[in-house]
């Protein structure tokens with residue numbers, strides 16, 4: 391899993407004066423992932439982001455971004471990083487263009503390449519038609535977009551966003567979700583912290599749950615019952631009797647026989663396995679009307695990870 395990881399964190403320990411905020415965090419974030427960073431207030435999410443961004447120095451541990459040590463070569467690593475703090479400020483008197491030119495100059499971009507970066511960043515966040523509007527005149531949602539554009543003006547591989555949707559109305563949140571899906575489609579790796587799980591669900595591929603400075607869960611989101619197995623719900627248009635040994639021959643586990651027209655099947659092999667099973671069903675005369683992969687919601691995953699196993703000390 392570490393092969394192909396764009397962010398790796400090993401044994402990270404971070405202390406504030408009198409407070410240990412991270413207590414040995416290990417993670418490997420695959421390239422192209424959108425990582426939902428979740429956990430209760432005070433769990434250590436913002437601290438983890440700041441340390442990955444090279445803004446705070448840990449007591450122990452290593453952080454690499456695109457294979458570059460953030461602690462040993464912060465400037466090199468930061469070329470691959472964009473970070474948006476939960477409390478960001480904008481220069482309200484500057485126009486969108488001026489804000490972005492400034493952000494580009496902070497990244498040592500000059501001349502034509504800076505201009506091109508400004509135009510591209512504005513287009514990515516949907517502000518291309520507002521380049522001459524003052525930042526102070528933008529709505530809250532558009533200010534958030536401008537702040538993100540500033541963070542990604544140098545087109546970093548990794549984008550860290552700390553509670554980017556806080557304080558936004560539902561419309562602005564939905565539009566931000568769309569932006570994150572676009573950034574993901576463009577190949578960026580995103581780490582997004584939020585307390586609103588339904589929203590993270592819309593664009594996240596992985597969930598990292600932090601509790602009391604430790605990783606409590608790190609999972610790929612999707613229809614995984616166990617590693618490599620999908621739970622399929624297959625709806626039949628009419629009665630069908632499986633031939634003897636059919637499920638065993640497919641390597642599939644039939645779970646629920648309550649409703650003869652609704653089959654729940656655990657099938658290994660991801661989408662290729664599902665495709666093979668559907669072909670075999672149709673060839674065996676099953677009138678397949680619909681097949682869906684049953685996915686656990688991010689909320690379910692999070693709450694499951696939060697549950698203390700029976701018998702564990704409280």
Ligand SMILES: Nc1ncnc2c1ncn2[C@@H]1O[C@H](COP(=O)(O)OP(=O)(O)OP(=O)(O)O)[C@@H](O)[C@H]1O
Pocket residue numbers: 406407409410411429430431432433434435436437438
């Ligand atoms: N500057 C600081 N000085 C001392 N303690 C701090 C400081 N900043 C954060 N902490 C403490 O470190 C712990 C982790 O804080 P952090 O802000 O990383 O949590 P978080 O998961 O981002 O929380 P939230 O969801 O409330 O934003 C908390 O107990 C917090 O009180």
